[in-house]
Amino acid sequence: MKQILVYCMIYAGSALMAYNIYCYARFSRKVRGRGDWSGLEQRLFQVPILLLILFLLGYLLVGTLGQPDLLIGGILFGGSIFVFLMLQLVQRISDRIQENERLEAKLTAAEEASKAKTFFLSNMSHDIRTPLNAIIGYTTLAKQKAVSQKEQRDYILKIEKAGHQLLDIVNDVLEMSRIESGKMELDPVRMNLEECIQETGDLVRTQMNERHIHFSILCEIRNKWVLCDKNLLNRALMNLLCNAAKFTGENGKVSLELKEMAGTDENGVYEIHVRDTGIGMSPDFVEHLFDPFERERTSTVSKTQGTGLGMAITKNIIDLMGGRIEVHTEQGKGTEFIVNASFPLVESGDEKNCAEKNQYDFSGFRALLTEDNLINMEIARALLTQAGFAVETAENGQAAVDMVAASQEGYYDVILMDIQMPVMDGYTAARTIRSLPDQELAGIPILAMTANAFQEDIQKAEEAGMNGHIAKPLDVQAMMKTLGEILFASS
Numbered sequence: 001m002k003q004i005l006v007y008c009m010i011y012a013g014s015a016l017m018a019y020n021i022y023c024y025a026r027f028s029r030k031v032r033g034r035g036d037w038s039g040l041e042q043r044l045f046q047v048p049i050l051l052l053i054l055f056l057l058g059y060l061l062v063g064t065l066g067q068p069d070l071l072i073g074g075i076l077f078g079g080s081i082f083v084f085l086m087l088q089l090v091q092r093i094s095d096r097i098q099e100n101e102r103l104e105a106k107l108t109a110a111e112e113a114s115k116a117k118t119f120f121l122s123n124m125s126h127d128i129r130t131p132l133n134a135i136i137g138y139t140t141l142a143k144q145k146a147v148s149q150k151e152q153r154d155y156i157l158k159i160e161k162a163g164h165q166l167l168d169i170v171n172d173v174l175e176m177s178r179i180e181s182g183k184m185e186l187d188p189v190r191m192n193l194e195e196c197i198q199e200t201g202d203l204v205r206t207q208m209n210e211r212h213i214h215f216s217i218l219c220e221i222r223n224k225w226v227l228c229d230k231n232l233l234n235r236a237l238m239n240l241l242c243n244a245a246k247f248t249g250e251n252g253k254v255s256l257e258l259k260e261m262a263g264t265d266e267n268g269v270y271e272i273h274v275r276d277t278g279i280g281m282s283p284d285f286v287e288h289l290f291d292p293f294e295r296e297r298t299s300t301v302s303k304t305q306g307t308g309l310g311m312a313i314t315k316n317i318i319d320l321m322g323g324r325i326e327v328h329t330e331q332g333k334g335t336e337f338i339v340n341a342s343f344p345l346v347e348s349g350d351e352k353n354c355a356e357k358n359q360y361d362f363s364g365f366r367a368l369l370t371e372d373n374l375i376n377m378e379i380a381r382a383l384l385t386q387a388g389f390a391v392e393t394a395e396n397g398q399a400a401v402d403m404v405a406a407s408q409e410g411y412y413d414v415i416l417m418d419i420q421m422p423v424m425d426g427y428t429a430a431r432t433i434r435s436l437p438d439q440e441l442a443g444i445p446i447l448a449m450t451a452n453a454f455q456e457d458i459q460k461a462e463e464a465g466m467n468g469h470i471a472k473p474l475d476v477q478a479m480m481k482t483l484g485e486i487l488f489a490s491s
């Protein structure tokens with residue numbers, strides 16, 4: 001009986017030692033996979049396995065060829081238990097270290113996020129307050145009794161400029177939010193690439209002239225008509241050109257150049273160069289140029305308006321288009337951005353006269369303005385009245401539906417519909433009007449006039465049965481153009 005117990009202890013110890021070898025092999029492989037170990041350290045991990053295998057062979061030799069007693073059997077069995085317990089302890093320690101590293105990484109990430117948030121809020125506070133200060137200050141000056149008409153007009157123009165700066169900041173923040181949430185999508189349209197370049201350049205030419213910067217545009221392409229998201233391309237180029245203007249001094253030079261590279265019959269490959277003779281950038285900053293909220297810390301840059309989002313947005317737009325952007329810069333000598341992109345080629349379309357101003361006479365037209373905000377209603381009603389419209393108003397979607405349903409055929413020519421309203425929102429109101437039994441009333445043109453200005457908002461308006469979209473803050477020229485295209489479509 002005693003001898004049976006001895007052999008049971010030896011063979012149980014052997015089985016446990018074999019399991020220890022298996023556990024250590026797994027543990028060793030996991031640890032080596034997590035660390036950057038040298039060749040010598042990698043070999044050292046193999047030593048315990050060899051020793052454990054020798055122990056196992058010794059156990060088996062003693063069990064098969066030796067004459068073990070109870071003491072030897074107890075020592076061998078106890079050794080296997082000791083090795084098993086030590087392996088479990090080492091694995092627990094390793095797992096605890098790994099968990100602490102994960103927690104430290106989370107803490108570091110949280111601290112970095114907190115710093116980024118604080119930095120972002122600090123930047124936003126400064127950049128938003130700057131145009132707000134101009135708006136409030138010039139408004140106060142314009143209301144003074146002693147101010148002349150010329151001075152008042154100058155104040156109003158400066159208020160308008162500050163308002164556009166504030167809108168640019170809000171647009172940048174919202175655009176970056178859409179990019180980070182993955183909601184930005186391409187909306188390709190058939191467009192004349194050369195015409196787009198010229199139009200974009202014309203938009204910044206006034207800014208260049210005000211700063212006495214020599215601005216030139218050169219287009220050298222054979223295939224002009226492509227399939228491309230014109231709005232996003234325009235946005236990316238505007239960011240590059242506005243940056244070039246901001247950081248180039250008086251009498252400096254900025255150029256915009258479009259080249260066509262070797263492509264295929266189906267796709268055109270293009271390079272867009274934006275060069276300036278401005279202050280340039282340091283090599284350290286270039287590494288973070290396309291990071292959100294990054295701005296170089298120099299006395300010149302600190303005086304310049306900006307959120308640090310423009311380049312990040314530009315990079316994301318170019319990436320979304322499947323292109324790439326490079327930057328070559330030297331402090332004190334200037335910067336060159338090179339955008340390389342490929343676009344599907346399409347057949348040429350009708351050339352439009354870009355200089356053509358969309359002037360419409362809306363005398364005799366009646367508009368139903370649906371708006372719950374009194375200030376927005378007052379502004380829109382004044383603009384529509386000045387354009388010749390007879391204007392009636394409704395304070396929410398339900399009121400607009402009731403007024404349309406109670407009207408005679410042909411009474412309202414167009415409905416301008418806000419989206420976020422009490423009682424009934426604009427989408428629901430549009431769907432309700434479209435479902436009216438009187439087909440004439442149900443077919444009245446409806447335009448969304450809302451601060452919901454993203455592409456998905458335009459899509460929602462179309463799905464609700466609306467004929468167009470006008471974004472707030474109101475761009476008067478764009479607003480009248482949209483109204484004209486809807487109301488004079490048949491002419």
